[in-house]
Amino acid sequence: MAWSRNIHWKDYMEAPEHFIDLYMKRLQMEIEKPSLDYLGRLVRANQQAIPFENLDITDFGKPVSLRPDRMTEKILVGGRGGFCFELNGLFSLLLKELGFASYLCICRLLRHSEDTDVPATHCAIVTVMDGKKYLCDVGSGGPVPSGCLLLEPDTEQCVNGKRYVIRQRDGWQSLVYIRKDKPPLPLFAFADVPFLLMDFYGNALMRSEGDSAYEVRHVSLRTDTGYADITSNRLTVNNGGKKTRRTFSDEELPELLRTCFHLPV
Numbered sequence: 703m704a705w706s707r708n709i710h711w712k713d714y715m716e717a718p719e720h721f722i723d724l725y726m727k728r729l730q731m732e733i734e735k736p737s738l739d740y741l742g743r744l745v746r747a748n749q750q751a752i753p754f755e756n757l758d759i760t761d762f763g764k765p766v767s768l769r770p771d772r773m774t775e776k777i778l779v780g781g782r783g784g785f786c787f788e789l790n791g792l793f794s795l796l797l798k799e800l801g802f803a804s805y806l807c808i809c810r811l812l813r814h815s816e817d818t819d820v821p822a823t824h825c826a827i828v829t830v831m832d833g834k835k836y837l838c839d840v841g842s843g844g845p846v847p848s849g850c851l852l853l854e855p856d857t858e859q860c861v862n863g864k865r866y867v868i869r870q871r872d873g874w875q876s877l878v879y880i881r882k883d884k885p886p887l888p889l890f891a892f893a894d895v896p897f898l899l900m901d902f903y904g905n906a907l908m909r910s911e912g913d914s915a916y917e918v919r920h921v922s923l924r925t926d927t928g929y930a931d932i933t934s935n936r937l938t939v940n941n942g943g944k945k946t947r948r949t950f951s952d953e954e955l956p957e958l959l960r961t962c963f964h965l966p967v
């Protein structure tokens with residue numbers, strides 16, 4: 703008897719044909735042997751090449767799929783971005799294909815406007831190298847590390863000039879951004895338990911359909927000098943610490959997506 707009506711879970715376990723070549727082309731990188739340095743460069747390249755965006759949900763009314771072949775078609779062939787389960791899911795598959803020992807982990811966002819905890823509807827990636835574990839995230843539209851962090855609680859770490867620390871939190875661990883002249887900013891809590899891509903099938907539906915779907919348009923891309931971000935109808939560009947902000951109309955959105963985020967929409 704089939705476990706599901708119309709889903710073949712094996713489809714979520716395998717990379718499609720030409721996957722690595724397509725991914726390396728999008729990142730403009732070459733294949734190397736697994737190393738900590740290579741992992742860090744892959745993370746930063748991914749954050750600068752593939753934007754976080756939830757436009758299928760907020761603007762286009764398209765279904766979101768976590769099947770690797772469909773994410774490959776959307777992101778690597780079609781030049782789009784995606785939200786956390788798509789971006790970290792695809793990146794974790796790349797790491798495995800490159801020979802890294804990596805797995806997805808479930809996360810609970812700590813940056814939100816609710817006055818209570820929100821469901822654990824985020825994911826990140828843990829990679830094991832030389833007996834040590836490292837955390838990375840290429841699927842967040844916020845100030846996450848532009849590299850990987852050693853899973854060593856209560857030890858401040860610097861990644862490309864930004865400081866972070868991992869704290870214990872209610873049986874989970876939390877990633878905290880150490881800001882200059884401001885209080886520390888908790889980003890997300892995570893459970894260091896291996897998850898499969900298919901485990902996030904329900905979460906992806908939760909954030910893409912119905913009352914729990916994304917309500918606000920969000921597009922974000924790291925750049926060499928900072929970042930570009932769209933939240934609703936406001937564009938923010940951080941260039942070397944200098945921020946410029948402006949509002950825009952829906953009619954201006956396609957041109958901004960092309961010029962600021964290199965999205966072919």
